[in-house]
Amino acid sequence: MSGAPGGREGRHSRQVAFSGIGPEGQRKIAEARVAVVGLGALGTVIANGLARSGVGYLRLIDRDYVELSNLQRQLLYTEADAREGLPKAEAAARRLVEVDSGIELDPRVSDFGPDRAEELIRDVDLVVDGTDNLETRFILNDACVKAKLPWIYGGAVMDHGATMDIIPGEGPCLRCLMPEPPEGQDLPTCASAGVLNPITGIIGNIEVVEALKLIVGTERPRKTYLAVSLWSTDFSECEVERDPACPCCGQRRFEFLERAPSHAVVSLCGRDAFQVMPQSTRDMDLALACQRLSAAGKVRATSFMLTLEVDGRELRLFRDGRAIIGGAKSRDQALSLYTEYFGAD
Ligand SMILES: [Zn+2]
Incomplete structure (x- = not known):
């Protein structure tokens, strides 16, 4: 997995010099196994950040293929990828192996549906959310809470975004914050309402920092829900309480994993x-x-x-x-x- 130790250390010397990480933190990062679900605007920022930080194993999961309209914000892809219609998981892995051939990249061209979610997060330490819809996030929440696996929620549309660390057994889950997904038809999407690339950059990079903190383990993960509105430069945080009656983390009913056939x-x-x-x-x-x-x-x-x-x-x-x-x-x-x-x- 890693080349000559000296070479690997030299590669990450600027972040090893940072006291929050250090040589021991870097060793943990090199041993970490992380899944990134969704490789659009957020997911490419996340995969790029984690790969360059030296995460030893990255599972790259996406169901879609590269199109020209992605290039404004999905930073691992090129015009050639769009011409070829490459699956995003494959295109992302091809780009990142050019950045670091010493890490293991595991592209999965797959839907993150209820029937596949548990398999897709098997044998990883942490899952980072790069998805573009709440329905998938509720499936991800169920799968991670069921497996007692930490995951980092992140979402962005227009100029605003939000993120929260979800640590099963310690803090609230997505359904403590939001018991049900809002009705889908009325929600703005990147296609209908647009999206600016700085917001996906900011939210995606905060997700990367939180992932590194969880992996290194010396700093407590952030306990708040962080919301950002970029056009007005507004950053706000609020505490989210764990709900003992939460159907997912309280009662351990995983309704979104069981909703297979209708979708x-x-x-x-x-x-x-x-x-x-x-x-x-x-x-x-x-x-x-x-x-x-x-x-x-x-x-x-x-x-x-x-x-x-x-x-x-x-x-x-x-x-x-x-x-x-x-x-x-x-x-x-x-x-x-x-x-x-x-x-x-
Ligand atoms: Zn919950």
């Missing part, structure tokens, strides 16, 4: 696209599917993803059988297009 088709963060999950994970031969679909429309495949252009829509199929249906007007239409082109699920 087979989800709308993607305000985009004109839906994700369709197969009933069970498949292992698709994309080259074969490419041949089969050649009469249906313009089709091309890489080892990660098949892209089919048909009737002005773009349908993308991943190896695990998951698809992103661009240009669909409703869940039903997305599901019927999936069934028509990619199988009977």
Whole structure:
């Protein structure tokens, strides 16, 4: 995992010199195993910060692929990644291995759904939130509280953002703060309301600092919910109490992990696209599917993803059988297009 010790130490000398970390802290950072869930604006800031800090193992989880509109704020990606339509997990790992070939990067092109969440956070010490929607965060909260795994919540949209450390058994969880996700349709998203890249930079980097503090273990993690409104330069903090009646950390009922079947088709963060999950994970031969679909429309495949252009829509199929249906007007239409082109699920 690590090269010559001298080389590794030299690489991180500027943060080892910082008294909060020191040589012992750096050793713990090198041994740490961290999962980053979501590799959009927040997630790329987080993965970049953790990789450069020398976290020894990084699991990079994302379901989406790189598009041109990502480049304004998702700092690990390039125009070439967007042209190639690379999955974000793969593109992020390719960029970070160029930064540090001595750490272990484990890209997972996957949805963080209720059926996969527990597997995706297995064997890590800490999870950092780079997701773009509350529904996934409630699944993440359930999975981490159930596994007694600390995670760092972070979110950003427009010019504002918020973050909180969640340490199961010690402090409040996400459902102590917010018992249920608000109704989704009314919430602003990055696509509908926009987002400035400094806010994802600030929130993502605070998440990195909190992750390092948890790993090094000498400083107490921050116990407050921190909210930032950047256009008005407003930073505020409030204490969040643990709720003994909390269904998740109080009663240990993990309702969001159990809500699998109704979310087979989800709308993607305000985009004109839906994700369709197969009933069970498949292992698709994309080259074969490419041949089969050649009469249906313009089709091309890489080892990660098949892209089919048909009737002005773009349908993308991943190896695990998951698809992103661009240009669909409703869940039903997305599901019927999936069934028509990619199988009977
Ligand atoms: Zn709770």
